[in-house]
Amino acid sequence: MSKTIYGFTPDSFDDRYREPEYHYGTAPNAFLVSQKHRLRPGMKALLPGDGEGRNGVWLAEQGLDVTTFDPSPFGVEKAQKLAADRSVTISAHQAGVESWDWRDAQFDLVGLFFIHLPVALRQTAHANALRALKPRGIVILETFSPHQIEMRKHGAAGGPKEIDRLFTCDLLRADFAGATFPALEETEADFDGHAHHGRCGVVRMVAMKPA
Ligand SMILES: C[S@@+](CC[C@H](N)C(=O)[O-])C[C@H]1O[C@@H](n2cnc3c(N)ncnc32)[C@H](O)[C@@H]1O
Numbered sequence: 081m082s083k084t085i086y087g088f089t090p091d092s093f094d095d096r097y098r099e100p101e102y103h104y105g106t107a108p109n110a111f112l113v114s115q116k117h118r119l120r121p122g123m124k125a126l127l128p129g130d131g132e133g134r135n136g137v138w139l140a141e142q143g144l145d146v147t148t149f150d151p152s153p154f155g156v157e158k159a160q161k162l163a164a165d166r167s168v169t170i171s172a173h174q175a176g177v178e179s180w181d182w183r184d185a186q187f188d189l190v191g192l193f194f195i196h197l198p199v200a201l202r203q204t205a206h207a208n209a210l211r212a213l214k215p216r217g218i219v220i221l222e223t224f225s226p227h228q229i230e231m232r233k234h235g236a237a238g239g240p241k242e243i244d245r246l247f248t249c250d251l252l253r254a255d256f257a258g259a260t261f262p263a264l265e266e267t268e269a270d271f272d273g274h275a276h277h278g279r280c281g282v283v284r285m286v287a288m289k290p291a
Contacts, residue, residue, distance in 0.1 A: 096275075097132055097154035104131055105273045106162060108138035109193050111222045111284045115263075118218060118286070119144060123188035126212060128177055128205065129195040133159025133170065139191070140168035147187075149175040177205035185214045192221040194238075194276070196245040206255035213289040219256065220286055223247045225266045227281025238276035247283045259287040 096103040112135055121143025127136040130148035132155050140146045140163060148170055150156055159172045173180075178201065190209040197205060209219055224239030226246045232239075239246065249264050263286040271277050 093131070093150075093152045094154050097152050097158060101274075102132050102134065102158065102162070103275055104134060104194075106132075106134050106137075108135050109222055110269070111282075112138070112191060112193070112220055115220050115286060116142065118220075119189070124186065125189040125191060126187045126209075127191045127193075128180065128209070129192070130159060130172070131155045133162045133172065135191055135193055136170045136172070137162045137166055137168060139189075140170050141166060144189070146170040147173070149173040149180055151176040177201065177208070180208075182208040182212050184211055185217075187212050188214055188217045190217070190219045192219060192223070194223055196223060196240045196247075199244055202245075203255055206252075210256055210259060210287070210289060215289055215291045217289050218262075218286055219259070221252070222269075222282055222284050225281045225283045227266065227268070229281075231268070231279060231281045234279070236271075236278035236280045238271065238280055249283060249285075252283065252285050252287070256285075256287040259289055262286045262288055 119142050123144045125139050125144045125146045127148040130136045130150050136146045136148035136159060148159055153174050156172045156174045163170045190212060224246050225248060226243055228239045249266055266283045268279050269282045270279050
């Protein structure tokens with residue numbers, strides 16, 4: 081019996097990623113793109129749970145040195161294919177936040193996009209993400225907020241049903257305690273993807289590790 085992750089079984093991401101179409105599209109996350117002014121070529125970026133690679137590949141196109149990981153081998157394969165199609169290089173690995181070899185002060189940027197893990201796993205992953213940053217390194221994150229439960233009643237799609245997998249600003253302030261927050265808000269955003277669409281309830285964060 082598979083353990084339930086993100087309201088689905090882990091195999092369900094394989095089922096999505098096995099298809100040739102990119103389930104979450106090939107365009108980068110719009111909030112990530114809006115933070116382009118914080119990026120510099122040569123910065124080292126880590127993308128946990130990067131799925132089919134849309135965000136890691138876009139960061140590589142901006143000249144960053146990109147490492148990604150995802151538990152789904154089909155996701156990793158498609159991320160590598162997307163990078164090759166776009167003539168960039170990423171270092172893509174099959175791993176989960178549980179098995180990733182987190183090391184101190186390695187990265188300038190950690191990008192977390194729609195990774196809705198169980199509470200204890202999420203807290204550990206966020207602590208590890210902060211630990212993996214160099215001084216003044218940043219986490220850029222977008223996930224669904226509890227408001228998404230209401231928005232789904234009005235046609236929005238995406239996100240887990242379990243309230244304890246949805247993020248608030250307070251939750252993120254606690255998980256990333258010690259960081260400063262150049263950006264942190266619960267807001268609504270429009271998505272037009274196959275998996276995420278409609279006006280959705282999200283939380284968006286940029287957290288900076290102290291110098
Ligand atoms: C909603 S998808 C988002 C994918 C990608 N971040 C994006 O925005 O396109 C959630 C991703 O989390 C990954 N995931 C699930 N459990 C995970 C874990 N324990 N560690 C790391 N990633 C995980 C899934 O394989 C999936 O690719």
